[in-house]
Amino acid sequence: MAAPLLEKLSESLGSPEPAVRLILSILTGYLCALVYRHFLFYKSTTVIHLFHVVSGLALGAFNFGSQLCHSTVCVLVQFLMLRLMGRTVTAVLSSFTFQMLYLLAGYYYTATEKYDIKWTMPHCVLTLKLIGLSLDYYDGRKDASQLSSEQKKSALRSVPSLLEVCGFCYFYGGFLVGPQFTLRSYQRLVAGELTDCPGKPPNSLIPALKRFGLGFVCLVLYAVFSPYYPDSYYLTDEYEAQPFWYRCAFILLWAKFGLYKYVSCWVIAEGSCILSGLGYNGVVDGKHQWDACANMKVWLFETTPLFGGTIASFNINTNAWAARHVFKRLRFLGNKTLSHVTTLFFLAIWHGLHSGYVLCFSMEFLIIIVERQAQALVRDSPALTKLANSWLYPLIYVVQQLIHWLFMGYSLVPFCLFAYDRWLKVYSSIYFCGHVFFLTAFLIMPYLRKALVHKKEHSQKKEE
Template identity: 25%
Template sequence: MLTFLLKQACPTDNNIPTIPAYSVSFLFFHEQFHGKAAIAIPRGNLIGIEKSSSRKFPDFDFHIMGLDMEAMAASIGVSVPVLRFLLCFVATIPVSFLWRLVPGRLPKHLYSALSGALLSYLSFGFSSNLHFLVPMFLGYAAMLLYRPKCGIITFFLGFGYLIGCHVYYMSGDAWKEGGIDATGALMVLTLKVISCAMNYNDGLLKEEGLREAQKKYRLIKLPSLIEYFGYCLCCGSHFAGPVYEMKDYIEWTEGKGIWAQSGRGPPPSPFGAAFRAVAQAAICMAVYLYLVPHYPLSRFTDPIYQEWGFWKRLSYQYMSGFTARWKYYFIWSISEASIIISGLGFSGWTDSSPPKPRWDRAKNVDILRVELVKSSVELPLVWNIQVSTWLRHYVYERLVKKGTKPGFFQLLATQTVSAVWHGLYPGYIIFFVQSALMIAGSRVIYRWQQAVPQNMAVVKKAVGFMNFIYSVLVLNYSCVGFMVLSLHETLASYGSVYYIGTILPIVLILLGYIVPAKPSRPKDRKEQ
């Protein structure tokens, strides 16, 4: 099955371009990610990091466990790094299942750490994995030596090292050419290390001055080294995320909290939810394989694209963004299945009668809510969910002074951090600045909608529909920069539709000051 998908995903038609990865958020991935795992579509027969002009992470012998990786990769038309990563990434599902069979707290921590380290070695090689140890040791040293400031120290050291790797290896070029390296996994790992240090820092603070998330995840005592390594590398979950908290990891491993035996009995079986995630991954891959030959990114630089009319160019931008998202849906579905089958994906019970188990700890995307988004404000809640949650808890909320409300500065700063996390390519920076403008513009439309009296239902729905059209248009316009990466190609694609996705949010933001939404009358407000 995997061989068939790889053959279909990687044709050798020179007219089909590569598609850059996103995820932690990692990503096929990004959010970054999540990481940035990718099945890229090569321009030639076999393109990998070996043919990239960018520097590559040190590699290792392609003969792994008796397998001739070069021959296998050549037979299905992908690069060796991509094949190696995919095999290890899919292997996280059975590896996570086997965690359930390991007895005892300490053996479970050891299994988490060693299985993750082994998968990393098989995927990226020994030398590349030394990069993972740097932020891990920097974070632990900060917690051990200077707890009062360990959070902010780890934040800047972790991001500093990640940025250095982004700049030195220029991974975006390799991803666009069909290669992959360890920076995607490093992105996820960086977020996990920072959150652990910040939560340990919060353990010193008075509880009454903390936000709910800080109270929930604060660490009173320093995790042991084996707990820390198990958390960072757990069963290969650092490949593409999701990002989760140290406190949840420890409670899961020790069978405490929601994983403890309760009146409802033991934690529920994960197999049904894991199967649904795998089935979703298969559907997403099928959709992606069907669409991608019809909407190649190379079309943006094709003379025929410039001959099209405005509406056709705009619709092509929409379809390009729509197509690219399905590869992220695929990889996040696989990572979700891996976390669910281990049991860590369990997040409690619903309030329904009878109560049903919830498996959303590993959920990184809500496909329908992304594609049918009512407002851009909702996007961080339904796309790359766990990285968005991390950004909210560890950047956005911590920039808001006590007693004040967040504003555009906090939004822009958060989007900038997200952009830097992905890499320093102009396309990333432009995309996330665009995202901040997009969300701010959507908020203006939402305020106008809320100001419409309840008895004007048609007008209210019309304004809501306008927010939907605005969000879909600006989102798919903006994400072209995320896909093509270079400044020239980004500006050329934006300019081909007269920068409509940039001008429109700015106009809306200005109109929000000039024509502020009038509050509903008390009677209307009560009815709402």
């Protein structure tokens, strides 16, 4: 009965059935959060864990059927590693190796030439959760003085139970599309600690509805505009026959509207986390904060003219996970650039085995380096600083935004087209303009600095 209804619904919406199932499942998270608030908040932790496990498994089965077994295998293996190997480096390395190899094998055996909603989608979220769990458990062996402030919040001092681990992994607010959160945060949720009213369910209905409303607006924008900018158009003779400026404009608009697919899912999912209480983040300046599970800073995403600003506003929890568990743990390398490159390479492989992911993240690295050099040049040059603060700023801002979104789309082309022959066709048609632009900027930046920044002025800036 459900299948024909879903088929009709997907046809009326003009969306693939897997996408409709995913959206319905994310929305069901709000219903689950309401059940938890009204009927289970004062129940024992065992009952709450069971509810999270059952609801999460039901949502997983609804979307992926018997393929849900892949997640259960990885959760059980991870639990056994915690119990049998203890708080050891061997356990951490074993966890990382097993979970990543399982995910990569899934990518290999399910790979197609387009983006599909399949079991590997939530599994990549689960992979980070389980690797993070092993690292947090390992940190629990250390003295508090040896831990950073982040590690103190997430370190596990006791062995979690199987039910606890399953509840953490299958929690309805984060199982399908994220966000990432720690087991300690989940434990605080189940204990009733994540609330602005001690001992009572949180007053989070309005904050949750605000995120839902914002996510719904983004979903509508995606549904209305993205059909005009399909990925498949890149591979047509018609696209290649268009003028150069048109091809670039298409990339810019394609990226702008296409990213709303991710924005809408993350923001709507965040709303269910806020409703349950998991989004509670304490009090700042006398106001209760509900952004602990924020995966998007939508205002920053829409207004920043900087690539660094977009990265800071997009997929926040995954980036924070990578910073905490990869970048900062590579401190022993003694080189921030090497740590940065390694972190980006890990994220590229985590996304999948296609060459497009590696190219996308390598482009991100180049762009961020050039942007930081450009910012330092403007800051250290009195002439450029004066120009940036002049009446020309609105015009400069518009130009920055055009460059920002054009090359954001340029970087995302291989990310979305995956295969070498597909993204190479597109890049060739626009003459690799992104690589030419940023490599040229990288090469001439030292000469611009020599011409525009005097050593005396630079030393004065440093002293200030």
